[in-house]
Amino acid sequence: MKNIEDLPEQIFDLLAEKEYAQLNDDxxxxxxxxxxxxxYDQYRLxxxxxxxxxxxxxxxxxxxxxxxxxxxxxxxKGFFNRxxxxxxxxxxxxxxxxxxxxxxTDFNKDNVLDDYPLVEIKDSIVEEEISFPIxxxxxxxxxxxxxxxxxxKKVGKSLxxxxxxxxxxxxxxxxxxxxxxx
Amino acid sequence: MQLTDEExxxxxxxxxxxxxFSKLYEKYFPLLSKYMGWLANNMDQGKDIAQNVxxxxxxxxxxxxxxxxxxVWIFSMAKNLWKNELRSEAIQKVxxxxxxxxxxxxxxxxxxDDNKKAFxxxxxxxxxxxxxxxxxLKYSNNLTIKEISEVCACSEGTVKSRLFYAxxxxxxxxxxxxx
Numbered sequence: 001m002k003n004i005e006d007l008p009e010q011i012f013d014l015l016a017e018k019e020y021a022q023l024n025d026d027x028x029x030x031x032x033x034x035x036x037x038x039x040y041d042q043y044r045l046x047x048x049x050x051x052x053x054x055x056x057x058x059x060x061x062x063x064x065x066x067x068x069x070x071x072x073x074x075x076x077k078g079f080f081n082r083x084x085x086x087x088x089x090x091x092x093x094x095x096x097x098x099x100x101x102x103x104x105t106d107f108n109k110d111n112v113l114d115d116y117p118l119v120e121i122k123d124s125i126v127e128e129e130i131s132f133p134i135x136x137x138x139x140x141x142x143x144x145x146x147x148x149x150x151x152x153k154k155v156g157k158s159l160x161x162x163x164x165x166x167x168x169x170x171x172x173x174x175x176x177x178x179x180x181x182x
Numbered sequence: 183m184q185l186t187d188e189e190x191x192x193x194x195x196x197x198x199x200x201x202x203f204s205k206l207y208e209k210y211f212p213l214l215s216k217y218m219g220w221l222a223n224n225m226d227q228g229k230d231i232a233q234n235v236x237x238x239x240x241x242x243x244x245x246x247x248x249x250x251x252x253x254v255w256i257f258s259m260a261k262n263l264w265k266n267e268l269r270s271e272a273i274q275k276v277x278x279x280x281x282x283x284x285x286x287x288x289x290x291x292x293x294x295d296d297n298k299k300a301f302x303x304x305x306x307x308x309x310x311x312x313x314x315x316x317x318x319l320k321y322s323n324n325l326t327i328k329e330i331s332e333v334c335a336c337s338e339g340t341v342k343s344r345l346f347y348a349x350x351x352x353x354x355x356x357x358x359x360x361x
Contacts, residue, residue, distance in 0.1 A: 004346045005339030009327045012345060016321060034346075043349050046302070050352075053299050054322045055226060064204040087342055148277055162272065 002028050002033050016051070187252035196242035203243075206252075207236055213323050214260050220318045221264055223307050231267060235260045253325070254332045261315075261333060305355045313348040316341050 014023065020037040031040055110162055151165055185193070185202075187209070189355075193202040219228025235256065237244070246255060275349045280287055305313060314333060318326045 004343045005337075007342050007346060009338075009342070012320060012342075015349075039237075041352070046349070046352050049298060049302055050306075050321055053302060054216060054301075057219065062209040067207070067237075074238070100361050118285075 004034070007034055011080060016047050028037070188248065191243070191246050191252050192211070192248055195246060203240060206269055210256055211236060216322050217257065217318055218260060218264055220322065221311065221315060222267075222308070227267075227294070231260060237264075251329065254329050257319070257323070257325070257329075257333045289348055293294075301353070303353075305352055308355075309348055309351060313344050313351070316344045317348040317352075320345055 011028075011031055011034065014031070016026060018027075022030070022042045031037075031097070083176065147165055152169070187206060190202040190206050192197045194206070214232035214235055215225070215229045217228070218231040219225040222228050222231070238259070239256065246252070252331075309317070314335070316330055319330045319333060320327075325333070327338050327341050331341045334341065
């Protein structure tokens, strides 16, 4: 069987008009590509029954003038019957959101930031002059030089036997700096 | 000389000729009623939708594009209106449950012929909406394959395929009665 989508439209029309035996040779040849004679007649019978059923359906034959006068006598639909409810709700929500957005823009003189005042940043860095006791170090260095020069060099003794002159021991402490009157 | 549907609609739209619209109404109201009635499985609902479609056309004639086929245009409009109706839950329940003329059939004693028709109606409701629609448009409203493809917004091949499937389905189920 060929592809149904290629079925000639004429076959669908023939099904409603003629029995298989009434078809001419060309029409039979076309039909045979898609169905046999028994199937054709069954389809035809079914379509006939449907069309009989369809024609039995009674549809009131009201004239257009009658319809018009009936429509004219009806009360006019209110706004809410013409406009869908969801559109009204959506417009309402959009209006609320827009008003909130406008309220918070520059057009509004009340500044939200007024509730949060800026903290004043003060310059907390204090420059202090610190004088380094250079004079104290210089004097101590001089003392050490004089001690080194005056101390005789001893040869042949172990370090454990040597007595280190206390003058060479550099004692650096806050008391000595403070006493230097900074 | 008989005017075409497009000419009648243009006469109404451009010159406000009510009698032109009246002719269109007399032609299309029964067709649209049956189309909608079969889709909705409810003839009364079908008539309501058909009336609403024609009222919309009457109230807004400028919406018709003169270059279009009037028949395709009005059937497409009816289909869109039907889809809007379907969105309503209540109508969808009725659509799923109702069989056309069921109460009438239950009251009267049925002949073999009536039985067959009743079965055919029932089998039609079982078809999917796509298949039922093309079947109705072809064999109730006599639209061409091209016109059906425009109303259903699908290719002509798809229309043929759906139509053939609908025929096969209905034939198969009807054969079961005979057996």
